[in-house]
Amino acid sequence: MTTLTHRLRPTIRVRLTLIYGLLFLAGGIVMLVLTYVLLKNNLRSSVSVATRHMDPATIPGGPEAPPKEMIFGSSPDRLITAGEASGVLVQSQVSFQRETLNSLLTLGSVALAVVTAAALGLGWLFADRALRPLHRITETARRVARSHDLTERIAYAGPRDDVKELADTLDTMLERLARAFDGQRRFVANASHELRTPLAINRTLVDVALRRPDPSEDVKRLGEALLVVNGRHERLIDGLLTLAGSENTVVDTSPLDLADVAGHVLGQAAAEAAARGITARRDLGHAPTSGDPVLIERLVQNLVENAIRHNHQGGELSVTTRGDGGQAELIVTNTGPVVPPYEIETIFEPFRRLGTDRVHSDRGSGLGLSIVRATATAHGGIVTAHPRPGGGLTVIVRLPAANRHSHPADGHRGRTPG
Numbered sequence: 001m002t003t004l005t006h007r008l009r010p011t012i013r014v015r016l017t018l019i020y021g022l023l024f025l026a027g028g029i030v031m032l033v034l035t036y037v038l039l040k041n042n043l044r045s046s047v048s049v050a051t052r053h054m055d056p057a058t059i060p061g062g063p064e065a066p067p068k069e070m071i072f073g074s075s076p077d078r079l080i081t082a083g084e085a086s087g088v089l090v091q092s093q094v095s096f097q098r099e100t101l102n103s104l105l106t107l108g109s110v111a112l113a114v115v116t117a118a119a120l121g122l123g124w125l126f127a128d129r130a131l132r133p134l135h136r137i138t139e140t141a142r143r144v145a146r147s148h149d150l151t152e153r154i155a156y157a158g159p160r161d162d163v164k165e166l167a168d169t170l171d172t173m174l175e176r177l178a179r180a181f182d183g184q185r186r187f188v189a190n191a192s193h194e195l196r197t198p199l200a201i202n203r204t205l206v207d208v209a210l211r212r213p214d215p216s217e218d219v220k221r222l223g224e225a226l227l228v229v230n231g232r233h234e235r236l237i238d239g240l241l242t243l244a245g246s247e248n249t250v251v252d253t254s255p256l257d258l259a260d261v262a263g264h265v266l267g268q269a270a271a272e273a274a275a276r277g278i279t280a281r282r283d284l285g286h287a288p289t290s291g292d293p294v295l296i297e298r299l300v301q302n303l304v305e306n307a308i309r310h311n312h313q314g315g316e317l318s319v320t321t322r323g324d325g326g327q328a329e330l331i332v333t334n335t336g337p338v339v340p341p342y343e344i345e346t347i348f349e350p351f352r353r354l355g356t357d358r359v360h361s362d363r364g365s366g367l368g369l370s371i372v373r374a375t376a377t378a379h380g381g382i383v384t385a386h387p388r389p390g391g392g393l394t395v396i397v398r399l400p401a402a403n404r405h406s407h408p409a410d411g412h413r414g415r416t417p418g
Contacts (some may be wrong), residue, residue: 010298020123108243258287277314287321288402289328302368307334330397
């Protein structure tokens with residue numbers, strides 16, 4: 001009901017047109033009423049003057065005038081008195097007054113309706129002209145949102161009014177956003193170097209220490225523990241940098257097929273799935289879209305790794321891609337622990353995991369699904385999830401579909417065990 005009400009709400013142009021028309025109609029009605037009252041009073045005064053002039057008491061000789069004051073009536077054979085003539089004249093004046101007022105109301109109403117319709121048409125045109133600066137602001141904001149080019153400005157050169165103030169405010173906001181995104185990109189680039197380099201050095205030193213010919217058992221256990229911790233820190237930093245990068249604008253996009261990306265990722269994860277006895281099934285249909293290939297691959301990789309990591313021994317994994325209604329869909333379903341419905345949204349938050357998984361360092365960094373949602377949002381898509389009956393999770397990614405083009409037959413992409 002709320003959506004229907006929102007759709008039926010008239011636009012500001014329609015509202016302005018109706019306001020113009022209603023104001024003109026109200027003014028016309030007031031003018032018509034005033035004209036009616038003034039004309040009615042004027043005609044009433046005319047009738048009173050005519051009656052007074054035709055009063056028998058004012059006629060020479062009075063009401064008992066001699067026969068010479070008799071005048072002809074409707075026929076030569078009928079004579080009427082001056083008093084009767086006065087009554088006839090009064091009735092004629094009253095009838096004339098009534099017909100004149102009725103004609104005024106009828107013709108005035110018709111004219112008011114015609115002029116109001118013309119006022120509505122002119123109001124529609126004037127409203128469009130008045131809203132043209134706002135349309136320009138909206139088009140510029142839409143271009144910036146689609147192209148992610150924060151260097152573009154509205155640069156409105158109109159008079160100093162409310163529209164000019166709005167345009168200047170939006171230009172100031174775009175300038176601040178551009179500086180903020182530039183600073184974030186520089187931070188990501190610097191953090192990528194400053195954080196990864198020490199961890200790479202630590203990993204190398206620990207690996208060299210473990211490769212010595214005579215390390216003690218304590219040194220081996222300590223080195224292996226340090227490598228695990230160091231590897232988790234590397235994954236954490238890599239996930240944070242990817243999350244920060246995916247939340248920025250996607251500049252480099254190219255056509256790709258989710259089926260090809262999913263097939264490549266499943267091939268890389270086949271060994272890990274087999275080691276845990278997980279049966280991977282694929283139904284990779286044609287799903288063309290466009291985006292950053294690296295980020296899209298990371299999105300699919302995070303979903304597949306999450307489905308394997310949070311699965312049970314001997315479980316199942318299903319990956320489906322398809323094009324549906326102008327969208328490219330990726331569906332990843334896995335068996336595993338029961339996911340409460342109220343926990344669905346929390347698993348997409350950074351560092352949020354289900355149950356006691358947050359205490360296990362080998363279960364990832366807690367950024368996998370956060371990166372998936374951020375990447376999909378940066379590409380204009382959405383991510384939804386719902387619990388799988390019997391345990392596990394189904395995650396659906398919908399991205400805008402690219403224009404359909406010729407593609408090889410998809411017969412080899414049937415449902416087969418991984």
